[in-house]
Structure formats: structure tokens, C-alpha cells
Amino acid sequence: MKQLIIKCPACTKKHDYYQSKPWSPFCSERCQLIDLGAWASEEHRIKGESVSLSDTSSDKSPDDQLLQ
Numbered sequence: 001m002k003q004l005i006i007k008c009p010a011c012t013k014k015h016d017y018y019q020s021k022p023w024s025p026f027c028s029e030r031c032q033l034i035d036l037g038a039w040a041s042e043e044h045r046i047k048g049e050s051v052s053l054s055d056t057s058s059d060k061s062p063d064d065q066l067l068q
């Protein structure tokens with residue numbers, strides 16, 4: 001069985017890369033979300049670049065319904 005022990009970038013805990021595949025290189029979904037949250041915060045802000053995390057503009061805006 002393959003094994004590759006890596007360190008989680010979020011909590012620095014050592015874990016098996018293949019076992020945590022959906023979230024790799026993180027050890028768990030929790031740590032992945034923590035890192036994504038860190039990205040959104042000022043800590044990891046990329047200079048001169050705007051990052052949109054999620055595009056949920058498919059929904060109708062409430063303003064459209066008010067006009068009808």
C-alpha cells in the first residue's frame with residue numbers, strides 16, 4: 001500500500017497524502033476550509049490582484065421582482 005507522509009499546511013500535522021486525498025495537501029476538509037478562509041482574509045492578500053471567491057450571480061436579484 002502506498003504511503004506518503006506530508007505535513008498539513010494548515011495545522012502542520014503529519015498525515016498520509018493518499019488517505020486525505022480529497023483535501024490534500026491538507027489533512028482534512030476542516031483544514032482546507034481554514035486555509036481558504038485565510039486566503040479570503042488579509043493575511044494572504046495578493047497585491048494588485050482581485051480575487052473573487054464565489055460567483056453566485058445566477059440567482060435573480062430581489063430588485064427584479066420588485067419592478068414587476
Ligand SMILES: [Zn+2]
Nearest residue numbers: 008011027031
Ligand atoms: Zn490539518
